Every structure is written in structure tokens, then in C-alpha cells.
Amino acid sequence: MDRGNRIVPWMFLLPNLAIITLFSLAPVLINVMYSVTGTDNLYPGERTYVGLANFATLLECGNYLEPATCSRDLFWRSVGNALLFVPTQVVVMIGMALATAIALNRDIRARGFFRGIFFFPVMLSPVVVAMTWLWLLQRDGALNGILGSLGFERVTWLTDPSRAFKWSVFVTVWAHMGFYTIILLAGLQSIPADIYEAAKMDRASPWRVFTRITLPLLKPVLLVVFILAVIRSVQTFDEIYVLTGGGPGTATKMIVHYIFDTGFATMPRNYGLAAAASLMLGAVLFVFTAIQMRISRSGGANG
């Protein structure tokens, strides 16, 4: 501002800065405080300093490949689930989103209709998504109805650990795929058409066009979408919480679910352990977000 009034912009910024300080920046520090203190008291003054004991408790394991030997086996099971869930879900989802975006980018009829259909589950709330699939997958549900009419036995889809896990992957892909499809489609549309024209002149096969033109030119967008998907996938909670409740047993329990259980759902509430687990999750997300920001800045892609 030229008029020496340096207060005005800060007045405009004040509400925002107050809110982010109170609910984003300060909480990071408060989280650290919780993670190094014990007891089930919520108020900081009543908590006792325990050093790194919460982290040690979470990380203490007889054998890291055998969750039952860990002092907090539920934490390790949720970490193990995430290690399987995140790569599977992200690869399947981005693969499907890419295939869909390529199909939608072709010279097809009713493109707007198809695009809308693939996108609309993104608008549904996680609870609605979970309820929808619960209704389809229940014992007397539509899927078993179809199986029955084909002469098969009814299947209990969500009470078998491995099936419940696969459905968790499927349902989250179903719900979020459209979001990534739209971003990838925008990326595809920014590839100049004359490159494809030239490839057609050279009678390049569709596969060759895909691997030599589409993929390399889409790479920056693909990378951003990929990391965005990882960041969201690591935090998966809502849909699966309602769909399977983390079960059967612990088969579909995710890290955020563990944090929620430890800090809020099970008595006595162990805020210290929950905060320690949150900080570890936060560290993982920090790395991926930093990578994403770096790519967006250098690659000029959206994100």
C-alpha cells in the first residue's frame, strides 16, 4: 500500500490467520505436547510428561511381521492394512481413471453424459456410498440375488476378511475414481491434437500412440494425481468405517480408524497414543505433500 497504511491488509487477513492459527498451526504443537504426555486427561495442565514413551509403545514389537507380538497390535495391523490398501487402491484407481479419461477423450457420442455418470459418485457422501454398497452386498441383497438367479450360493461378502478388504478397495475406487478421471481428462485435452494427427499419418498403432505420445505428455499430471491419490488413500476412514467398521476383526482397519478408536471411541481415551500415531501419519503426509508441491511448481501441472 502506498499510503503508509500497513494495517489494512492485516485487518483483512486477521480472521483467516486467527482461524488457521487456532485450528491448524497451534494444533501441530499441541499434538506434540500430547504425544509426549500420558494419562487420559484432556487438559494439558493435568497431563504428566512421559518423554517418548508413547512412540516407544506404538513401535514396540517382538517381531514386526507378526502384529500379535507388538504391544499395540491394533496399530501395527492398521499400518499393515494401509501398506496393502494404499498401493492397491491407488494403482487400481489411477489405472481405471486413466482408462476412463482416455475413453472419454475420444471422438465419441454423448460424451457429457458418460462423463457425468463416471463423476457423480464423487458428489455422494462417504456414508451414502457405504450405505449403498451395504445394501447391495447384504445377505439378501442385489448381488446375491443375481448370483442366486445364476444358480450360485449366497456369499457373505463383508464377513470374510479377504473379501471385505477387496470390497473396501473396490468401493473407495468406485467413489473417488471420477475425481481423478476429470483431472486426467483435462490433462489429455491439453495435449495438442496435431501430435495425434501426425501419428495417424505415420500409421502408428493405438498402443504405440498411447506409450509414446499420451503417457509421456501426460506424465506431469499423472504424477500429481498419483500423489494426491496417495495422500487421500493413506487417510481413508469414512467409507470403510461405515461399510465394515474396520472388520471383520481388524481386516479393514485403517490408520485414521486406529487414531479415532484410541483417542475417542474406546474408554479410557488415550490421547497420548492417538497424538503420537497422528504425528507419524502427519510425517508421512508431509513428505508426500512436499513432493506434490514441488512437482506442481516445476511441472506447471494442476494440483
Next chain:
Amino acid sequence: MAEGAVTSPGWAFLARRRGGIRADWTDWLTYGYLVLGVVVMLAPVLWVVLSSFKSEGNLLEFPPTVLPEAATTARVVGYDRPLPLYAVTSASGVARTLAQVRRVGIEAQMVDPAHPEAGVFAVQIDSARALKHFHIGTENYSKLLASAGGTIWSSIYNTVFITVVATAITLLMNSMAAFALSKYRFRGSGVALLAILATLMVPATVVLVPIYLIVSELRLVNNLWGVILPVISTPTGVFLLRQYMLTIPDELLEAARMDHASEWRIFWRIVLPLATPALAVVAIFSIMSRWNDFLLPLVILNKPEVYTLQLALAGYSDENGIQYGMLLAMTTLTALPLALGFLFLQRYIMTGIASTGIK
């Protein structure tokens, strides 16, 4: 390839392309994939909506009927209630339509609706098939909306309140910050922008316990403001608005300053109206997020009277067993507002996501 299909007149239009070139196998693959996709994406939701119009009895049938159906009934002289109709095949192979008066074990007492004077006769129930017709039943909805002292209405109110209030504050607060960060040059502006963007690194899932502490220190546990305040500043919203406001020429502001307009007036009367397209995108994203929020309300709101629709829906099966009919009606109602919004704002929403990568 696929010559036969291409030349058949009925479907030929599908293979027609803008360039007048004939379709090849990749086109058929594309359409096959897209049609399969339509089924997988649409059918589950359609199934829930159709099921929500089924009666209690219809919902319990296995295998389930595709469309909502109700028993066909007829009024028969001499009986007070309408009687359900059955298609009955007698041992000699004669098919008749009879009305059931009552059922005793594996036998039913039936009457011929055309000749009630002939009296009641016994029919083996395995030779009778109940007659059904397509019927949209709204009783799940009426029961839901009338149930348990109107808790559903308080959930609807809570969700609407949170969505409207949080979105209004988000728009005002974020555009004020964006105005400061785009239209003033001042020491510390870079740091302020960085601080706001840094909150991208701190999703609610990571600071759940501290947010709960602060909300409870503010005495806002089980209060709708407790789920509004933590989410009203959105870094992506500030960024989007700032980028948009950068394109508004400074000359407009300078001219207003010449006329001694206050800085607030410049913001409110000049910059804000010009930023309407960006505000619309931020508003859409905010409405979507607030309507669908789950984790934070789950932690902050623990009493049924402050439940949002999402919490009420997720917790519904816990109370007095699962009443599928009402659960399905509630699922449909919860999804309806955003689904309708999507129908009208589809292009806007998808362009917004494609150009910002946010949701």
C-alpha cells in the same frame, strides 16, 4: 472390423464419426467400456432409490424384485377389507384368479372374486402365486419423516445450518484474505500466504486430538459451531480467490481511491462482485464438503439432537434394529440435494475440479 454391425441401419449412427470415417475396433472397445461403466456406476445408486420405494414385505423378498411391487388386491362382495389376489393352477391345469380370505398352514381359503356367492374353498398354497403390480410406495419416507419425535428434522436442520453458515463465512473470510494477498504490497505478505498454504499439510485426520481440545476449551462440544469454526478457512479457497483477484486490474481500485472510497468499500463493492466466478467455485466446493463432512462431526457431536444427516445415517442401524425401508429412504434423502445440484451445475463443478485439482 465389425462390418455387420456398422452396416445395420439401427445402430449405424453409433459408429458414425465426426470426420465421416468408419469406426474401428477401438471405438467398439470404448463404447463397450463406457456402457459397462454406466452400469457399474449408476446401477447401485438406482437400486437404492428403487428399493426406498418398496414396502416392508417387498424389501424382505429374496431374490429381490427389480421394481417396487405391491400385492394386487380386489374388493369382494361380503368382505370388509380388500383381499390379495392369487393366480391359482388347479390339479387339472385350469388357471384362475382367486382372492385369499385367510391362510391356515399350507392351505389357503380362497374365494372367486367374480362369483363370491359360490363360497370359500381350500387351495394348496404351493399351487397359488401372489399377484403383484408395480407400485411406488412412499411409506418409508412418511414413516421416516414422522418418526421418533422428528429427530430426522433436527438432523436436516443441523446439516443445512452447518452448510449454509460455514459456506457464507468461508466465502467472506477467504475472499478478505485473498484481497489482502492480491491487492496490497506489504511486508510479510509472502509469509502470510505461506502460512495459509501450509495448512494443506495439516489435515483434520492429523490434528484430531488438539482440535477436540480447542473446541472443548471453547465450550463447543455438541454445538454446531464446534464443527463450523475448525473448517471455515480453506487454503485452496484462499489460493483460488487470490489467483483470480490478481487478474482484476489495479486501476479500478486506484480510481475508487481517488473518489475517497474506503478500503472495505473497495473490497465489498468492486473486488468481490468481480470475483463472482471464483466465489461460485469456492462456494460449490464448500457446500459439497460441509454437507458430506463426517470425521470431525463424529468426534465433536455426540448427542442425537446435534447429529448431522451423515451421523444420523451412519448411526441409524444402532437403534431398534435395522429398518431397511427407513434407512434406504434416509440414504436417498441425504444424497438428494447434492445430486440435484450436480444435475444443474455439472459443467461448473467438473471445470472447477479440472482447473484446480481440489474438492
